[in-house]
Amino acid sequence: MxxxxxxxxxxxxxxxxxxxxxxxxxxxxATGFEDEETALYYFxxxxxVPPPPDSTIRIMTWNIRFGIGRGPWFGDACGYKVIYKPxxxxxxxxxxxGCINSVKPDILLLxxxxxxxxxxxxxxxxxxxxxxxxxxxxxxGSQWKAQFIPSDGLGRMDEANAxxxxxxxEDAQRIQLALRQDQDRLTRYFYERCxxxxxxxSIPGFQPLYAxxxxxxxxxxxxxxxxxxxxxxxxxxxxxxxxxWFVAGGDLNTLPPGSDSTDYCMKDMCPGESYHQPGDDPxxxxxxxxxxxxxxxxxxxxxxxxxxxxxxYKPNQARYFTHTTRPGHTWDRTLDYLFxxxxxxxxxxxxxxxxxxxxxxxxxxxxxxxxKK
Numbered sequence: 001m002x003x004x005x006x007x008x009x010x011x012x013x014x015x016x017x018x019x020x021x022x023x024x025x026x027x028x029x030a031t032g033f034e035d036e037e038t039a040l041y042y043f044x045x046x047x048x049v050p051p052p053p054d055s056t057i058r059i060m061t062w063n064i065r066f067g068i069g070r071g072p073w074f075g076d077a078c079g080y081k082v083i084y085k086p087x088x089x090x091x092x093x094x095x096x097x098g099c100i101n102s103v104k105p106d107i108l109l110l111x112x113x114x115x116x117x118x119x120x121x122x123x124x125x126x127x128x129x130x131x132x133x134x135x136x137x138x139x140x141g142s143q144w145k146a147q148f149i150p151s152d153g154l155g156r157m158d159e160a161n162a163x164x165x166x167x168x169x170e171d172a173q174r175i176q177l178a179l180r181q182d183q184d185r186l187t188r189y190f191y192e193r194c195x196x197x198x199x200x201x202s203i204p205g206f207q208p209l210y211a212x213x214x215x216x217x218x219x220x221x222x223x224x225x226x227x228x229x230x231x232x233x234x235x236x237x238x239x240x241x242x243x244x245w246f247v248a249g250g251d252l253n254t255l256p257p258g259s260d261s262t263d264y265c266m267k268d269m270c271p272g273e274s275y276h277q278p279g280d281d282p283x284x285x286x287x288x289x290x291x292x293x294x295x296x297x298x299x300x301x302x303x304x305x306x307x308x309x310x311x312x313y314k315p316n317q318a319r320y321f322t323h324t325t326r327p328g329h330t331w332d333r334t335l336d337y338l339f340x341x342x343x344x345x346x347x348x349x350x351x352x353x354x355x356x357x358x359x360x361x362x363x364x365x366x367x368x369x370x371x372k373k
Contacts, residue, residue: 030190031145039139039172039197042126047136050166052204053106055370056345059307060105061249061336062363063215063323066114066159067092067125070327070357074152077325077360078270082153086121092358093125097132099355103365104134107201108164109213111251113140118155126162135164139199141174143215144192151190161197161213161250172199175235178227180220194228196235207371210239212248219286225253226296233299240304240341247368249307249338251361254293256334257301258314262291264333268325288325290333300339307338307349307366320351322362330356336364343369 069092072079100108110129114120130138140162149157163169175196179188196214203209212235216228229252239246255262265275268288274280301310308320313334321331331353338349348367355362 029147030149031142031193033142033174033176033193033195035176037174039141039174039199041169041172042130042138042140044130044136048134050106050134050136053206053370056348056367057106057203057370058104058348058365059107059109059211059247059249059338059368060100060103060363060365061109061111061213061251061338062096062100063111063251063336063359063361064096064113064125065359065361066112066117066120067096067123068120069095070360072327073119077327079327083119083155084121086123089120089123089125090128093123093128094132095358097129099352099358099363100129100133103352103363105365106166107209107211107247108133108135109211109249110162110164111143111213111215113160113162115140115142115158115160117157117159119157122156126160130164133164134166136166137169138162138164139169139172139197141195141197143195146190149190159192161195161215163197163199163211163213165199165201165211167201167203169199169201172197175231177214177216177231178224180217180222180224182220182222182224196232198235198239203370205373207245207373209370210244210246210248212236212239212246214248214250214252216251216253218253221282221286225293228252229254229296229300233303236300236304236339236341245340245342245371247338247340248304249336249364251336252297253287253335254296255290256308256310256313256320256337257295257298258310259290259294259334260317261333262289262294264288264290264325267332297337300337304339304341305344307340307344307364312349320349320364321353322351322364323360325360331362336361338364338366340368342371345369 140160144159177194322336345367
């Protein structure tokens with residue numbers, strides 16, 4: 001899930017720091033993006049030759065909540081804190097890297113990775129994870145980037161979606177998704193700009209493999225999230241239509257078709273909030289009522305292979321829960337996915353629900369069947 005962001009309504013208090021920044025800097029306060037542009041590359045200083053795969057590789061997706069674990073944060077889970085110190089972030093990243101190393105994925109899709117953000121002590125989290133795991137290469141596209149966000153002390157922000165790989169990565173692209181239209185212009189200017197990251201991975205002895213990572217909108221009250229899911233489906237269809245193979249996934253911020261529970265407003269409600277009562281406006285908490293979205297993922301399931309097929313999910317839903325908004329609680333819904341136009345090895349999909357303290361999402365991994373040259 002993504003963080004809520006509601007700037008303070010006092011216009012001049014917000015605007016003054018912005019004007020000062022524009023006057024002193026060549027950069028705009030918040031960063032806009034082209035529809036498609038080259039993603040940014042990282043390389044390990046000393047790459048290690050990975051063992052040659054036999055017939056499968058392991059794919060994992062994980063929203064790491066910008067390295068703050070299950071700690072309180074003002075934007076979600078009824079939290080209050082805004083800024084974390086570097087030592088706390090490094091401690092959480094160490095735990096995250098330990099989890100990654102225990103699963104041993106070959107390709108990793110990460111969401112909510114801070115590159116240079118004041119809220120996470122300016123730690124380059126992608127570089128840290130790359131240097132403390134078995135990956136040799138990484139690419140990322142920024143999803144929320146600003147020199148200075150004049151609200152709640154957020155300050156500098158650079159949050160990204162990233163793809164990490166044992167093998168060389170090329171043709172990496174950042175693909176812009178639709179912006180929310182249910183916000184005023186000032187809020188939208190400083191808000192996240194959701195994106196996909198796509199890259200081609202070369203694995204010796206096998207057909208090239210595209211990896212696609214997405215983090216869809218969480219709190220939009222219009223059709224923005226649906227547009228993101230449709231764009232994701234269309235991008236995968238284009239890759240498959242060109243005769244290529246892909247693995248794709250991320251945090252889609254909606255539930256699988258056939259989910260037993262679809263309205264989490266009361267579970268997610270913070271002290272002082274009210275929902276589902278006469279006169280409540282809004283009637284539902286942003287990002288907590290998935291009922292209108294019950295069929296939004298149907299096209300993905302029909303067109304491609306899910307690492308967790310509906311026949312596995314529906315009778316065992318709690319086994320595949322990946323998220324909760326409530327600190328100290330276990331997982332209560334599924335928001336994270338892996339898809340491909342080729343096969344997953346049956347029975348290998350695992351939601352690592354024992355990783356309870358590293359993030360408000362549990363990672364999902366599965367073994368993908370490679371296609372020989």
